[in-house]
Amino acid sequence: MSTKTDKIDALGELSAVKQDEHGVSLWTEAFRRVRRNPSALVGMAILVLFVLVAIIGPLLAPYSPTDTMGIREGVIRPGSIPGPSAEHWLGYDHQGRDQFSRLLVGARQTLLVGIVSTLIGLTVGALIGGVAGAAAGLGGRVGRAVDSVLMRIVDMLLALPSLLLAVSIAALLGASLTTVMIAVGVVSVPVFARLLRGAMVAQSGGDYVLAATSLGVKRSRIALTHILPNSLAPVIVQATLTLATAIIEAAALSFLGLGNPDTSTPEWGLMLADAQPYLDGRPGLAIFPAVGIIITALGFTLLGEALREALDPKLRK
Template sequence: MTITGAKKKEKIDRLAEVTARDERGVSLWQEAFRRLRRNPAAIVGAAILTVFVLVALVGPFLVPYGPTDTMGIREGVIKPGVIPGPSGDHWFGYDHQGRDVFSRMIVGARQTLLVGVVATLIGLAVGALIGGVAGAAAGLGGRWGRMVDTVLMRFIDMLLALPSLLLAVSIAALLGASLTTVMIAVGMVSVPVFARLLRGSMISQAGSDYVLASTSLGVKKSKIALTHVLPNSLAPVIVQATLTLATAIIEAAALSFLGLGNPDSAVPEWGVMLADAQPYLGVRPALAIYPAVGIIITALGFTLLGEAMREALDPKLRK
């Protein structure tokens, strides 16, 4: 075989290998991950969230000053109508009580992340339980199943009839001001969204061929719902959880701003910091700008990543 023939054979073998690799089946999540890697919005959102999570987890151990240390008052630099701004030692300056704002922002990121994640998990758990039962009952449960679905969905409709912020404020007011109250209130607001989404996804999956095949083989409907229908219905719910994290952070900050969050303002949290800065907007508006920008950028990161995930997983939105 000549050298030219050998090169041609090598190219043909390499092309055949690439073609075989491309024709090999990939899972839905693998294909979605490929699309996410090519989506600029997903990359930007992931970068923002990576920085935010690292700051929230590692930052509190590296802050230069204690977030509750009133060093400005002790040093005599805080005076009526005077709040020093950024300097070489204090990058974001002092707040009205002489505390280092940069240290409080870093430590407050952990509280904000904790509230957003726990509130989303509460909403996801309760909503998935209601939506899963309703979806399985409506799709596979017959006449009695449809009755169960009707009762559960009317309860969800009652929650949807109330404005989300009003519902969160009502729950927080009933339970009393605390960080745990904020998590529960914000989590309950997202319950109807998760319940409706999972129910609809399970009902659409109930008419699939694999469900018909499993039923014809005599598999119990409860097993079909738990081991086949439910796992195949979770993709849109996971995407919604990413989007809900953004709204959870904003709503938690709103409740803290209204005084329904942690009653101890010494514990840094971005919503509390935003509320504490209101009386001093004329003296130093940056005290409100720092936590507001932190909330906006974090919510933007979750929104960008969530929208990109929805586009990658939804066949109707794929480019």
């Protein structure tokens, strides 16, 4: 009798749940892993610094980024552009404007282009991928037809080199900052569409989908309220990585002369393009904006890779 009682007590102890133990969500657990990842902390520090510079940069700039003071003061001469000094930390540019002030103010334009273009690609891509994924999950002749048509359109976009597609769109729409955002955003559409569609198709075979179906929940409701929310994690991670690519591609379009035609408005890619004729005498005109682009892209990449590693069980260390 005592043996039976002991077994019952042991089973009771194993099944008991402590009051202070609670389950955590996927994002909470991922955030804990990210906080312990040195690469993620470095990337986050870079991004925080970049965002702060973009927000308060115009307030910190010692001079107006459009003031051609060097020409007015007569210090800019043919073949001679003064370098760094105590008054001008990074020197003048070719039009006598303070390079440090332009670098600070240009961070805002660079961040704006990266965020807006990524949001364009994320929104349009998620719409296409969500519809295709829901159609594939619903099955039937109509669902398969919708999925096939949408994915063939995405395949055509993926078949074109990203930079060539962006240049073509920018050339058709005309040089402007808005054009750069649209062109870079369109380039990232097929990536988001393919990723979300694949995640939704994979989630459609989950046990929770089978349980909801057995309870009589409509397939369309399952796709929108169950499958779609559980498929967003890889898309959000990809958005972080795409921000880095968007900044680089926007700089490339500005470098090719397809960006903002107003050269007085500072932007890192445009500053790189303006510096090309003066590389022999003043390489710093190109080095400083290039380093800014590289470090910012590195920050987004480090954080994005850390998020992907934290959310994907196969990549967790």
